[in-house]
Amino acid sequence: MLYREVGQYKTSYGADQALFPILQDRIGIAVILLLAFVGVPLTASSFTIDSILIPVLVLSLAATGLNLLTGYTGLLSLGTGGFMGVGAFACYKLTTFFPNVNIIVLILCSGFFAAAIGTVFGLPSLRIKGFYLAVATLAAQFFLSWCFIRVAWLYNYNVSASIEVPTKTLFGLAVTGPTASPVTRYLIVLSIVALLTLMAANLVRGRIGRTWMAVRDMDLAAELIGIRLYQTKLLAFAVSSFYCGVAGAMMVFLWLGNAESESFNINQSFLILFMVIIGGLGSLLGSFLGAALIWGLPIVLRAAPAFFGVSIRSATAEQASFVIVGALIIFFLIVEPRGLARLWQIGKQKLRVWPFPY
Amino acid sequence: MGKTVGAPILEVEGVSLSFGGVVALQAVTFDVREHEIRAIIGPNGAGKSSLLNVINGFYHPQQGSISFKGRRRRQVDPHEAAQAGIARTFQNIALFRGMTVLDNLMTGRTLKMTSNFLQQALYWGAARREELEHRAKIEEVIDFLEIQHIRKTPVGRLPYGLQKRVELGRALAAEPQLLLLDEPMAGMNLEEKQDMCRFILDVNDQFGTTIVLIEHDMSVVMDLSDRVAVLDYGRKIADGAPDEVRRDQAVIDAYLGVAH
């Protein structure tokens, strides 16, 4: 009963095609944004912000990027980690070359570098399809991982082959580096993620999103309608890599404060892929839900035993979380292959008629 | 009929197509005049779908040429064909299953949308205008095909007959000049067939669209079409008005399987 749409007539196509056509959805989003921008900085602890909120936001952005490529366009990619790394190292080099430029601008620019690299590795998609293309992305991943170690120029010839983030300020406030406060970093990450997600939502509901989905569902028919397959696929690679690159740059500059090449290896790619699978392929909401679950689960697992008074070594908790994540993936695939986002949709459907069963 | 059939808009000349050792089409020549309804019939495996695929640019023939609206090509590029105004439906429905009916129809209008990436990302200006304009156009097609009630249903969930109708809608959404229909009534019951016939006739009548139709149901072919071409083993064996073709001995032999 809470969620009834009765009485909400759309009198124009514009109203029908709005992002949130249902009033309750609009209220819901407004509340969430209010909580996120205002409520959290006022009430959440630094630990929550640093260990949960910022990571989930950054990883959601990367998951969104991968979702655009794999969920919406149907091109399985195992190179997410590598593209995140390109963004991170590009940002680092940009701060070296342009120390006085606003860091947010640099973070967004590094996305473009990632987009360029992503497009290059997407070139084989003209000839290669489906699973074989995934192997091409694996080649990208391993090659990029190798570059992050071997090409010393990337980390300014630092002996430890890692990068340390310099302190950058915005309006006098430190936003990166050891002195930046969690709240400041959180607000910047939140703003960037919100903006880019909005753009993704617009892309997905418009012509470009439709051509992506057409390529995913039946590329031969898409071609005969007049859609240019190659350009559509390359665009998907470019946009997806842009998002991953920005996420990578944010990961280093606004979350960890440092990075090494291992941070962007194949395991990172798998991690983001799991988030997308569990969250729901082809759903932007799913990217967030998946990231929250996969990131949050080990934290809950580590905290839970202490909560119940039992102590477990952190290594054991880590391993247990592997087991549980693995089991969860299988469980979700059996129960709802379309992920958490679909479960959410089903939940909303039930809310429509609650308290009646149907 | 009350319509005037014009000059040939599509000319297929001497097209031969083979895959490895299998010959699909042998020196097929036929034309389609503007505003007419042209049927292609023949036993299974005669090469009818291959012929449509060649016109579309999905297959490239080894010999021969295709002229559409005066432009002559050996090999048609699918994108060019779509741009020039050719749309089609498929024997085994080729809808985009992950999308709703509305979205599927909107993809039919992809070529008419020109807003750039940035406008799309910000849903601003030309992008927003286009979405609404084309949505209005799509709604006309939806009204025409009487599928309002399933607008937002994912096509994968629709029954077969409705999927075929949606596929026709996607082709119509492109406002084509030449519409290629590959067995649009396959697997339909009598009522559905009658509806589909009505739609096809209306499309031809109201929009003047030229239609090429592959169909097995003889009564439909006789009723709808202006001219009929008959294929057998990749060769054209008859061509003319429905009545003539029906009485042609070679056609009768082909369908009865007499050795020839």
Add this chain to the structure above:
Amino acid sequence: MTHLLYSIFVDPFVQMGAAPDLLAQTLWEGLVSGVLYALIALGFVLIFKASGVFNFAQGIMVVFSALTLVGLNEHGVPAYLALALTVVVMLVLAFAVERVILRPLVNQPDIILFMATFGLTYFLIGLGELIFGGDPKVMISDQLRLPGGSYRIPMLGGYVQMQKIDIAATVIASLMVAALAIMFNRTRIGRALRAVADSHKAALSVGISLEQIWVIVWFAAGIVAIATGIMWGARSNVSFALEIIALKALPVLILGGFTSIPGAIIGGIIIGVGEKIGEFYWGPLLGSGIESWLAYVIALVFLLFRPQGLFGERIIERL
């Protein structure tokens, strides 16, 4: 510029000619690692051929089986008994996978099943670490009476050193491949396996028990995994890093096709030899460690010319 061209296109061959025994050594090393890649690829092929599932967990099955073997031995179980018990464990695993993963997902698209094997991989990684700990272990080669030491064969102006364990691995792998090829092509079970790979529904309709077939084939893959684990472990040691090496099977499968047993061997050898030669003669130009990506690039180049792999069937798309 000419110096660069020289060092890429001419110099490596000059080096090869100057020390042919070193070339032979490199070729041998490449052959051996190729055979081991092929063994991993074989596990993939078995499961893919019979169930259409790309079993991403094959790599971790190799590690897991090796860990079980060594772990049991560490707890005092004699080597051959430990081996037998490991076989039982892999059988239990096959049953479990069939019951918990394959049966519920029987009609889902392949991508879903593929992702389920991702889940299985993580599950086994966690389980393996929980039970056996995360430290690398030493394979119990002596207890298994695997041959140690090496032969030094004088040839081509120098000598080539061949580890006996490598020779044993090559022989065992060849025997396994031959046995599997015979089983697939000549026996009733093999025919049933191929039927299931083609179409689950059709196979069911002729009375083939899908569950039985799947258990058989996952068990067979488990046996291959044990053999691979022992061989790999004997040459280096048993650690979770092996899991990543298993990803190398992918380029092998690309070259050899996903459903061809001989293809897995040939693909493996091409990748193994290509990698070693590339690393040894061209590696110094680029820096070390290029074998981490060279195999994939080789596969990628092949794919660009033959999108369906060397032995794969050409897919004709119909509309």
